[in-house]
Amino acid sequence: MQVSIWEIFRTFFYVGATGFGGGMAIVSLTERVCVHEKRWLGLEEFMHGLAFGQILGPFSLNTTVFVGYYLRGVAGGVTACVGFIAPSFFLISLLSGLYFQFHELPQLQSALKGTNPVVIALILVAAASMARSKVKRPNDWLVALLSFVAAAFFNVNTLLILVLAGLWSFGRGYYRREHR
Amino acid sequence: MATIFELAWIFFKIGLIFVGGGYVLIPLLHRIMVEQFHWLTLKEFLDGVALSQLTPGPLAMLATFTGYRAGGFMGGLVATVFIFLPCTALMLFLSSHYEKLRNMELIKAVLDGILPSVVGLVAAAAYSLGKTSLISTRDYLLLVAGFLVLQFTRLSPMVVILGAGAVGFFFHFA
Numbered sequence: 234m235q236v237s238i239w240e241i242f243r244t245f246f247y248v249g250a251t252g253f254g255g256g257m258a259i260v261s262l263t264e265r266v267c268v269h270e271k272r273w274l275g276l277e278e279f280m281h282g283l284a285f286g287q288i289l290g291p292f293s294l295n296t297t298v299f300v301g302y303y304l305r306g307v308a309g310g311v312t313a314c315v316g317f318i319a320p321s322f323f324l325i326s327l328l329s330g331l332y333f334q335f336h337e338l339p340q341l342q343s344a345l346k347g348t349n350p351v352v353i354a355l356i357l358v359a360a361a362s363m364a365r366s367k368v369k370r371p372n373d374w375l376v377a378l379l380s381f382v383a384a385a386f387f388n389v390n391t392l393l394i395l396v397l398a399g400l401w402s403f404g405r406g407y408y409r410r411e412h413r
Numbered sequence: 414m415a416t417i418f419e420l421a422w423i424f425f426k427i428g429l430i431f432v433g434g435g436y437v438l439i440p441l442l443h444r445i446m447v448e449q450f451h452w453l454t455l456k457e458f459l460d461g462v463a464l465s466q467l468t469p470g471p472l473a474m475l476a477t478f479t480g481y482r483a484g485g486f487m488g489g490l491v492a493t494v495f496i497f498l499p500c501t502a503l504m505l506f507l508s509s510h511y512e513k514l515r516n517m518e519l520i521k522a523v524l525d526g527i528l529p530s531v532v533g534l535v536a537a538a539a540y541s542l543g544k545t546s547l548i549s550t551r552d553y554l555l556l557v558a559g560f561l562v563l564q565f566t567r568l569s570p571m572v573v574i575l576g577a578g579a580v581g582f583f584f585h586f587a
Contacts, residue, residue: 252469253571256435259469285507288524290428290500291435291471298501302508310505318493321470322477326489328464329481336460340582347581348463348574349456350552354559355466355570356539359436363532373529380533384440385540391440394530395430402526406519 236273236304238312244271245297245316252293259293267300274303294318376401417491420484424476424495431500432524435472437531440538442479452483455545463578466570473497555580 244266252259260283267273279300286295294317301313335341368377376398383389427441439462446453453461461478468474473496480492547553555577562573580586 249469253569256471258569281511282508285504285511288432288507288520289503290431290497291473293471294473294497295500295504298504299508302505306509307505310508311501314497314501318470318497321468321474322490322493324468325465325470325474325477326481326486328467329461329478329489330486332460332464332478333482336457343584343586344578344582345456345460345463346586347555347577347579347584349459349546350555351559351573351577352459352462352466353539353543353547354556354563355462355573356436356439356535356542357560358563360532360535360539361564363436363528363535367525367528368532376526377529377533377536380530381537381540382533384534384537391437391444391534392430394534395432395437395527398527398530399523403519403523405526406522409522410519 236309238305238308241301241304241309241312242316245301245313246319248297249317250320256291256293260296263293263296263300274300278303372405417484417487420480420488420491421495424480424492425498427476428496428499431473431496432527432531436535438473438475439542440534442475443538443542446479446483450483453479455542457482459542459546463574466574551586 248259248262248266252262264276264279268276268279279296282296282299282303283292285299286292289295294314297313297317298310302310305312336345364377368374380394380398383394384391423445427438427445430441431437443458447455447458458479461475461482462472464478465472465474474493476492476496477489481489484491543556547556559573559577562568563570
């Protein structure tokens, strides 16, 4: 039986409203709901979606789009995406509105001053955990180090660095494929 | 302030180079919003990262915050739609061709090569944000405490951010 668009919306709205923790927390919640509870797709298909989801954008959202597409094509994918983002969108719009109106308040200033160093810590932890899983070979370390130095000390444009890294690895990949 | 079309175009471009799971947005958005267009101060940018951690959505909700600053509710909406447009379209395309995608190896090789660069860029963002925003010993203590908690416990970033906010609030950080 075909899953209705409304059912897809409801399900992903629920995931988007309760999946606090982001990233992998969302993916495992999606897996529990869609693979185990509703049995909409198999674990293997779900894993393929997750692998594709690493290419561009946030993988939690991409996995959502994949499952929606799997169920009902483009309409299903778009519905799943909108349902998933909607709760966070409204919450952050509300918080942004409050923030820009009240951020001069001393109490809120104090609270935000507490969060600032922790935000930097969060970014550092993200870099460290990405480094553990994605930076392995000497070439990776070289690329990571050069990118860091170029951005931190020479203020080179972020996009330019990404494009150069892409070209470099494309060249390496192409060369290896041709000389096998 | 920016026109809606300008916002749409900027966020669409960011969406196109949004690789590596979200954190690459920190150097990109910092560069564009703070240094290039001056839509946000450094402080507001950091506060925006904190706010985006309070939602279940991806870190990219930071785009909603910066869009909101540049053009109100509509700005936030346009920023959100356009930053997610490229990855959603690509994902729909991949999903529809996923039986036929045999040439994935080269795509994967390119991607694997970009990710170390993303790591370097994210570390550089932490460095340059930290250089200007960490001032007192108290800031460094909080940084170390936050790092240890986030690295070695399973507490979600949301809880840690809220906790840090509570610390600042109750100790009347000035």
